Amino acid sequence: xxxxxxxxxxxxxxxxxxxxxxxxxxxxxxxxxxxxxxxxxxxxxxxxxxxxxxxxxxxxxxxxxxxxxxxxxxxxxxxxxxxxxxxxxxxxxxxxxxxxxxxxxxxxxxxxxxxxxxxxxxxxxxxxxxxxxxxxxxxxxxxxxxxxxxxxxxxxxxxxxxxxxxxxxxxxxxxxxxxxxxxxxxxxxxxxxxxxxxxxxxxxxxxxxxxxxxxxxxxxxxxxxxxxxxxxxxxxxxxxxxxxxxxxxxxxxxxxxxxxxxxxxxxxxxxxxxxxxxxxxxxxxxxxxxxxxxxxxxxxxxxxxxxxxxxxxxxxxxxxxxxxxxxxxxxxxxxxxxxxxxxxxxxxxxxxxxxxxxxxxxxxxxxxxxxxxxxxxxxxxxx
Numbered sequence: 451x452x453x454x455x456x457x458x459x460x461x462x463x464x465x466x467x468x469x470x471x472x473x474x475x476x477x478x479x480x481x482x483x484x485x486x487x488x489x490x491x492x493x494x495x496x497x498x499x500x501x502x503x504x505x506x507x508x509x510x511x512x513x514x515x516x517x518x519x520x521x522x523x524x525x526x527x528x529x530x531x532x533x534x535x536x537x538x539x540x541x542x543x544x545x546x547x548x549x550x551x552x553x554x555x556x557x558x559x560x561x562x563x564x565x566x567x568x569x570x571x572x573x574x575x576x577x578x579x580x581x582x583x584x585x586x587x588x589x590x591x592x593x594x595x596x597x598x599x600x601x602x603x604x605x606x607x608x609x610x611x612x613x614x615x616x617x618x619x620x621x622x623x624x625x626x627x628x629x630x631x632x633x634x635x636x637x638x639x640x641x642x643x644x645x646x647x648x649x650x651x652x653x654x655x656x657x658x659x660x661x662x663x664x665x666x667x668x669x670x671x672x673x674x675x676x677x678x679x680x681x682x683x684x685x686x687x688x689x690x691x692x693x694x695x696x697x698x699x700x701x702x703x704x705x706x707x708x709x710x711x712x713x714x715x716x717x718x719x720x721x722x723x724x725x726x727x728x729x730x731x732x733x734x735x736x737x738x739x740x741x742x743x744x745x746x747x748x749x750x751x752x753x754x755x756x757x758x759x760x761x762x763x764x765x766x767x768x769x770x771x772x773x774x775x776x777x778x779x780x781x782x783x784x785x786x787x788x789x790x791x792x793x794x795x796x797x798x799x800x801x802x803x804x805x806x807x808x809x810x811x812x813x814x815x816x817x818x819x820x821x822x823x824x825x826x827x828x829x830x831x832x833x
Contacts, residue, residue, distance in 0.1 A: 488521035492530070499528020504562060506532040516541045525583070527555070531562035533569060539576040547582035549619040551642070551664075558584040561623070564591040568599035569623075572613060579614045587623030589647050594625035597646070602632035606655070610635040621645045626652045627668070631676075638663060649674045650692070656680040656702070665689045665696070672715065674698040685709055694745065695721040695755075696738065703727045703761075712738055714774070717745045718755040718788070727761040735805075737772035739783025750812050751783035753805065760818070762795040769805035771831040781833040785812040786826075793818025802828025 490512045493499070497508035509532055512523045517538025525545040537543060548556030561569050569585050572578050585597045597620040600611060611634050618641045620627035626648035630636060633655030642664040643650030650665035654676045665672030665687065671694035673684070680702040686709045689696035696712040696719040699705060703726040711734045712719025719738040722728065739751030747755060753769045756762065769786050773779040786806040787797065790813075802810055805828045813823075 488516070488519050489524055490515045490521060491524050491526065493526060497525075497528075497530060499526065499530050499557075501529030501531065501560065503531070505530040506535065506562075509535055513537055513541070513543070525557035525559075527557055529554070529558045529560055531560045533561055533563040533566035535559075535570050537570055537572045537575040537578050537580075539574065539578065541575070541577075542579040542581060543570070543583060544579075545582040545584075547617040549584040549642075551644075551666075554584075554586075556582065556584050558586055561585075561587045561591075561595060564588060564593060564595075566593075566595050567601070568596040568625075568629075570598045571601070572598060572611075573601045574607070575611075575613070576607070576609060577612045579616065580618055581614075581616045583618045585618065585620045585623075585627075587621070587625075587646070589622040589624055589645065591624040594648060595623055596625040596627070596629040596648075597621075597623045598628040598630075600630045600633055606632045606634055610657070613637070614639075616640055618642075619644070620650075623647065626650070626670075628652070630655060633658070637661075642666065643668065643672075649694070652676055653679055656682070658682040660684045661686055663687045665692060667691045668693070670694040671698040671717075672696045675700045675702055678702050680704055682706075683708075687711075688713070689719065690714055691740075692716065695719070697721070699723065699725050699728070701725070705729070706731075708732050710734070711736065712753075714738065714740055714772075716740045717742050717747070718752050718783075721755040722759055722762065723757050725759045725762060728759070729763045729765075731763070731766050733767045735767060735769040737770070737782060739785075740774075740779070742783075747788055750785055750788055752785040752788040752812065753783055753802075754786065755788040756792060756795075756797075757788075757790040757814075758792075759795055760793045762792065764795075764797045765799050767800045769800070769802040769828070771804055771806055773833075781807060781831060784808045785810070786828065787811045788814070789817075789823070790814035791816040791818070792821045794820045796822045796824075798822065798825050800826045800828075802826065804829060804831035806830055807833065 545557030627643040672689040672692040735753040
């Protein structure tokens with residue numbers, strides 16, 4: 451049975467994929483033995499998925515075959531030790547999304563090298579879609595190894611990268627879960643980035659949609675811009691228990707941060723530095739500033755840190771102080787806002803009911819023209 455990619459994807463959406471394993475192998479051949487079809491099962495290239503046999507070579511063969519025809523690589527449920535896999539343009543890497551917050555399930559790509567640069571290399575893979583994968587790294591590795599790596603080290607791509615990461619889990623990498631260096635157009639949705647030593651996701655670049663994800667327990671920031679990040683819609687994400695900031699924005703513009711929950715991050719839920727033309731609306735900031743002693747704000751733990759920004763609107767958000775789950779740990783933060791050097795910006799109509807311990811605002815001054823802080827209401831929490 452030969453199946454084209456569209457038929458396959460429709461089948462996986464509405465019928466499930468368990469019964470399609472034979473059909474998706476794309477082993478149909480013409481008289482010369484040439485493969486036909488566009489869906490390639492890694493098992494047909496020798497991948498074992500037993501958690502012991504190195505599968506890099508077999509999976510790479512499947513990726514190369516898909517790259518030759520703009521096809522799809524399918525991974526059945528299993529455990530695939532591998533590293534430094536090169537993904538090609540206009541291809542899909544697809545598995546059944548069976549992962550959960552805890553436990554192992556589905557198609558797991560397991561990093562099997564402490565010398566690799568990454569698990570999936572998507573540099574130059576224009577239009578690539580990663581769907582349903584579970585990527586697991588080695589957090590204890592001395593080298594910073596990333597889960598998914600776009601490495602435009604010298605300059606931006608000549609065209610939109612246009613990558614999509616959908617319904618994936620990326621955890622326990624010694625670098626970042628996803629590192630997009632000089633990215634131009636990306637979509638990240640319905641995924642979890644958990645327990646990575648670096649950031650859950652770190653970008654340099656612009657034009658992104660980040661929706662319905664969870665950034666949990668990463669060793670640095672949940673989501674971060676390394677040097678510049680611009681024109682991004684950051685919507686309906688849960689950003690929690692990260693040891694840096696929940697969301698770190700630096701030297702960019704045109705962000706829309708809406709409808710997210712920032713909970714129990716070590717630093718501020720949101721830290722925006724040198725940002726322009728940015729709106730932050732309708733978010734929840736809860737129990738942030740858990741331990742900011744190693745961050746620039748030091749003892750001024752806060753829910754939100756805004757410095758050197760222009761053209762910023764921060765409105766209709768809510769803040770609540772608190773401590774660890776189960777009534778453990780210290781109550782934080784000391785302040786609702788930490789602000790400095792803002793101009794042509796508005797912080798208004800926010801509520802901080804029991805939202806801080808000491809003061810609503812730590813205002814460090816140096817503000818420029820047209821800075822308005824007004825109509826914010828709240829009260830301290832008495833621990």
